Amino acid sequence: MGSSRFTASLTLVVIMTFSYKSFSWMGVNASDVPTSCNHYCNQTLESRHQCYKRCEKLAHKNGYKIYGYPYSPNTRRVLAVLHEKGLSYDPITVDLVAGEQKKPQFLSLNPFGLVPVFLDGNLKLTESRAISEYIATVHRSRGSQLLNHNSCKAMGTQTMWRNIESFEFDPPASILTMELSTKPRIGLKTDYKLVNETEPKLEKVLDIYEERLKNSRYLAGDSFTLADLYHLPNIQYLMDTPTKRLFINRPNVHIWVVKITARPAWKKACDVKAWYGKKRN
Ligand SMILES: N[C@@H](CCC(=O)N[C@@H](CS)C(=O)NCC(=O)O)C(=O)O
Ligand SMILES: *[C@@H]1O[C@H](CO)[C@@H](O)[C@H](O)[C@H]1NC(C)=O
Ligand SMILES: *[C@@H]1O[C@H](CO)[C@@H](O)[C@H](O)[C@H]1NC(C)=O
Numbered sequence: 001m002g003s004s005r006f007t008a009s010l011t012l013v014v015i016m017t018f019s020y021k022s023f024s025w026m027g028v029n030a031s032d033v034p035t036s037c038n039h040y041c042n043q044t045l046e047s048r049h050q051c052y053k054r055c056e057k058l059a060h061k062n063g064y065k066i067y068g069y070p071y072s073p074n075t076r077r078v079l080a081v082l083h084e085k086g087l088s089y090d091p092i093t094v095d096l097v098a099g100e101q102k103k104p105q106f107l108s109l110n111p112f113g114l115v116p117v118f119l120d121g122n123l124k125l126t127e128s129r130a131i132s133e134y135i136a137t138v139h140r141s142r143g144s145q146l147l148n149h150n151s152c153k154a155m156g157t158q159t160m161w162r163n164i165e166s167f168e169f170d171p172p173a174s175i176l177t178m179e180l181s182t183k184p185r186i187g188l189k190t191d192y193k194l195v196n197e198t199e200p201k202l203e204k205v206l207d208i209y210e211e212r213l214k215n216s217r218y219l220a221g222d223s224f225t226l227a228d229l230y231h232l233p234n235i236q237y238l239m240d241t242p243t244k245r246l247f248i249n250r251p252n253v254h255i256w257v258v259k260i261t262a263r264p265a266w267k268k269a270c271d272v273k274a275w276y277g278k279k280r281n
Pocket of ligand 1: 096101113114115126127129
């Protein structure tokens with residue numbers, strides 16, 4: 001009885017000590033909080049779950065900003081992660097067709113002149129996959145579980161499949177997206193010789209996926225992870241081109257494509273009207 005009253009008053013003291021203001025007392029800048037939540041919540045006697053909840057909320061005070069273009073595959077990759085996690089964001093349009101990404105104002109944000117650029121307070125990240133892994137790690141306990149943090153072996157398998165996407169799938173797939181989808185959309189001529197040279201390279205990759213997906217529901221195992229999500233932007237565009245047949249001709253790849261493209265978060269990521277409809281800065 002005495003000990004439970006002691007616990008109760010100790011909990012109250014802890015809750016008061018770790019109230020909103022304490023983040024700056026502790027020398028933690030509010031905009032650095034997301035990366036610190038994990039470490040920070042280990043130091044409290046309060047329930048870790050409660051601490052995470054409040055910490056993430058505070059981290060969100062300023063909201064995420066994403067500089068991008070709603071048709072850009074690399075922008076959509078990050079939007080898919082944000083929607084899978086149920087997170088809001090402020091979209092800032094960089095008009096790639098008008099060449100805004102190569103103007104000094106944007107180059108000061110990303111000297112490579114590419115979108116997306118992601119801002120979390122004073123943290124600035126480029127590279128859609130790095131941004132995705134950051135969000136999935138900070139918000140590990142929220143929404144869809146896109147990364148496995150519990151098993152080193154599962155983590156190894158997932159990292160392998162994410163790298164297969166980056167180094168094997170993306171090179172031919174993004175050439176085909178550019179030639180067969182992006183170029184016609186903006187009025188440029190498709191290089192069909194390049195298309196003819198590139199399709200066999202994508203076929204080789206898809207043959208390997210077909211074997212893998214015979215025994216596995218998703219690429220990295222039985223659940224949807226970032227490894228699958230990373231494929232969505234190119235696949236979505238290619239399903240509206242003649243290259244579609246390479247996916248449809250492989251039954252297990254086809255089932256996987258239908259499954260991952262149907263995800264509600266992905267549909268939101270592709271909603272161009274929603275991008276322009278959101279509040280701008
Ligand atoms: N590896 C980068 C690639 C970014 C990238 O190539 N973005 C394209 C849009 S999808 C872009 O900004 N293109 C503009 C240009 O090439 O001028 C990522 O994953 O974010
Ligand atoms: C938090 O604590 C858990 C369990 O005590 C530990 O496994 C984990 O590594 C700690 N994380 C950090 C960032 O200190
Ligand atoms: C591409 O391949 C198709 C089918 O094999 C062929 O009809 C076409 O002429 C080729 N195009 C070029 C530019 O090589």
